[in-house]
Amino acid sequence: MAKQLPYQAMREIFARFQAAEAEPKGELHHTNAFTLVVAVALSAQATDAGVNKATARLFEIADTPEKMLALGEEGVTQHIKTIGLFRNKAKNVIKLSRILVEEFGGQVPSSRAALQSLPGVGRKTANVVLNMWWQFPAQAVDTHIFRLGNRSGLAPGRDVDAVERAIEDHVPAEFQLHAHHWMILHGRYICVARKPKCGACIIADLCQYEDKTQ
Template identity: 60%
Template sequence: MNREKRREIFERLRADNPEPTTELNYHSSFELLIAVILSAQATDVGVNKATNKLFPVANTPRAILDLGEDGLKEYIKTIGLYNSKAKNIIATCRILLEKHHGQVPDKRKDLEALPGVGRKTANVVLNTAFGQPVMAVDTHIFRVSNRTRIAPGKTVLEVEKKLLRHVPKEFLQNAHHWLILHGRYTCIARKPRCGSCIIEDLCEYKEKTEP
């Protein structure tokens, strides 16, 4: 895909949704971090249902530590892998208090040192909480990047690096949100909704569906 076509794609996505953001509910960088940890192999809707009950009770590292692992599980038990996630969140809260004065760090190395935080989670926090032009590649973005040929790659890291290289700088801050939303609602896994896609004529997917 050439540079002009990529630019037009992001021009259209921006025109359609000028201020995209995550669908996770949060009011602080810490709430976002916890929500993203919980979102692994879970839906944003499911995570929001849990955190809408959890955060009014405990939305700081100290408050969640005070809940304890068993207390935390009561709030998140509707989410997949809640046992391991509760363990990781408790450990993360302890590290935040001991090493970061209870604050969420804004450096990748420090974020990835937290239990339950991998590269994708770190990228979401860096981008959404701290405004850094990084690219968190999930299954939706991986699919959209390969289907459209915006940034084809065989691995998540390869797609991430290509997106950082090829997405025009003015769109980098919001590109993650545009692509994930496009994959979630239009370029869906089983049968993409090509007939209602605003970038269909620019997309290089060879098996487009009929409206």
């Protein structure tokens, strides 16, 4: 685990991320807050590309909690059976849809606690929704961000909660809104697990990773 980078290095790194892509976007397809919640919940232990393929038709016919309930668990299952853990995920989609209708008037709540009360929605999923839909500077830490944070010194921590706190504590405020998107995209496409593409990395000179590739 690398040591936490100093403030000036953090500012320079995120300034570079911003210059390269000022408005980074999540890669999960969605049309509203409800389809975003469902897509993120389905993405656990699955790729964004796989989820997008599975939900393309699903979201055309069921883009509200009411329509999802009308489709039913078996109907959801048929659409998402290419995704890992699809049976349990289909159950959760129906359960969360029912709760949204019965307890939230069919609307997706804008608080972390309320989001986490939904089946299949953990802290990471809640943070993604808060960030992408409600524009809240929440930091959703996945495997890519965890790896990048610890390798580089951007946000070292022994678990995802520690990495989340490190981002909140050390990333300059002006970059907080997009911090997790910049980090996830960099981790997904440049700072990959087995052979990071250090030669193509725009922050390589500031990164503390000792085993840089050529």
